[in-house]
Amino acid sequence: MKKLNNLKNPKIGNEDPQLQLLSNAEYIVLLKKMITIRIAEEIISDNVKSGLIKCPCHLAIGQEAIPVAMSQFLHSDDRVYGNHRSHGHYLSLTMDTYGLFAEILGKETGCSKGMGGSMHIVGESQGFGGSVPIVSATIPVAVGAGLAMKLSKSQSVSVSYFGDGTSEEGVVHESLNIASYYNLPVIFVCENNFFSSHMHISERQKFDSISRFADAHGIESAVIDGNNIETVLDTSKKAIQAARLQRKPFFIEAVTYRLKGHVGHDDNVDVGLQRKEDLEPWKRKDPIDRLKNSLISKSAISESDFEFFNTVISEKLNKEFDQAVSDPYPQKQQLLETVYYK
Numbered sequence: 508m509k510k511l512n513n514l515k516n517p518k519i520g521n522e523d524p525q526l527q528l529l530s531n532a533e534y535i536v537l538l539k540k541m542i543t544i545r546i547a548e549e550i551i552s553d554n555v556k557s558g559l560i561k562c563p564c565h566l567a568i569g570q571e572a573i574p575v576a577m578s579q580f581l582h583s584d585d586r587v588y589g590n591h592r593s594h595g596h597y598l599s600l601t602m603d604t605y606g607l608f609a610e611i612l613g614k615e616t617g618c619s620k621g622m623g624g625s626m627h628i629v630g631e632s633q634g635f636g637g638s639v640p641i642v643s644a645t646i647p648v649a650v651g652a653g654l655a656m657k658l659s660k661s662q663s664v665s666v667s668y669f670g671d672g673t674s675e676e677g678v679v680h681e682s683l684n685i686a687s688y689y690n691l692p693v694i695f696v697c698e699n700n701f702f703s704s705h706m707h708i709s710e711r712q713k714f715d716s717i718s719r720f721a722d723a724h725g726i727e728s729a730v731i732d733g734n735n736i737e738t739v740l741d742t743s744k745k746a747i748q749a750a751r752l753q754r755k756p757f758f759i760e761a762v763t764y765r766l767k768g769h770v771g772h773d774d775n776v777d778v779g780l781q782r783k784e785d786l787e788p789w790k791r792k793d794p795i796d797r798l799k800n801s802l803i804s805k806s807a808i809s810e811s812d813f814e815f816f817n818t819v820i821s822e823k824l825n826k827e828f829d830q831a832v833s834d835p836y837p838q839k840q841q842l843l844e845t846v847y848y849k
């Protein structure tokens with residue numbers, strides 16, 4: 508019998524990435540993408556705290572390496588589906604920080620015309636099929652997209668991002684079964700951050716590795732350090748190639764950690780509950796710091812380059828946020844313009 512993974516005390520995550528897959532210039536682009544996502548979410552966090560942002564925001568600070576690495580091998584005619592914590596999923600494909608800010612502020616310049624907020628974001632032209640707050644709801648949609656891709660004999664692939672808590676929904680297992688049975692080009696990406704709202708995985712499941720559900724359906728899987736961009740690049744390349752060329756599903760379990768609470772700006776786990784464990788070990792596994800350290804050790808960047816990237820990106824994003832604040836709200840007559848009905 509295959510030994511089940513035990514991730515409770517992962518040894519992974521203590522070393523910096525060994526950068527070999529891409530050129531230094533490409534890694535610097537990825538570093539800037541991760542910084543952009545991080546700073547965008549920090550701006551959102553500050554403005555949730557100040558009360559300017561009214562809609563609930565689930566931040567993925569600490570999880571940036573996963574979507575940034577995945578997006579490296581995706582095309583605009585692939586389809587990516589997110590969940591309630593999808594700012595990074597969206598930005599990694601679109602880099603549309605302005606559209607995200609405006610959306611979260613409820614402005615008509617938002618990526619969903621200001622009618623969705625943080626959990627209903629869409630970027631169809633760049634391959635982001637959408638996110639919804641209902642846990643697991645986009646997974647069968649991603650499988651349906653994979654079926655359509657297979658039937659139309661295209662080379663496109665479908666990607667479904669979800670969390671460890673989502674694996675407790677029945678539809679996940681139905682989706683894995685269908686993807687496996689019909690050999691669909693779907694990449695399931697489970698971001699295992701050990702929490703479902705305020706509950707740690709040890710309070711919810713007998714084992715803490717979600718990939719066992721893929722094994723049960725005969726879907727090839729990999730359990731990886733989701734905070735090491737090189738590992739995510741390597742695995743996502745393999746997974747996307749398997750889906751694109753061999754038309755078969757793949758399951759990536761990327762072990763990671765969210766440095767903020769479940770929802771909002773706070774470090775609490777959720778509903779005011781303090782974390783039982785220490786944040787510090789996970790802060791030392793910060794994916795941005797680890798990529799930065801690797802690039803510095805290769806003399807590809809210096810510490811002051813890193814600070815410069817942060818300053819420039821921060822200035823740009825703060826300007827965008829201020830502009831989005833002054834944008835108009837949608838009008839009542841626009842309400843039905845984006846609704847499809849027969």
Ligand SMILES: Cc1ncc(C[n+]2csc(CCOP(=O)(O)OP(=O)(O)O)c2C)c(N)n1
Pocket residue numbers: 591592640641642643669670671672673674700702703704769
């Ligand atoms: C069907 C459904 N059940 C419950 C919820 C409440 N809820 C929102 S997020 C969440 C936790 C999801 O955890 P996980 O899938 O691990 O994602 P994470 O928040 O850790 O990124 C829950 C239970 C919901 N939105 N939808």
Ligand SMILES: [Mg+2]
Pocket residue numbers: 670671672698699700701702703704
């Ligand atoms: Mg989780």
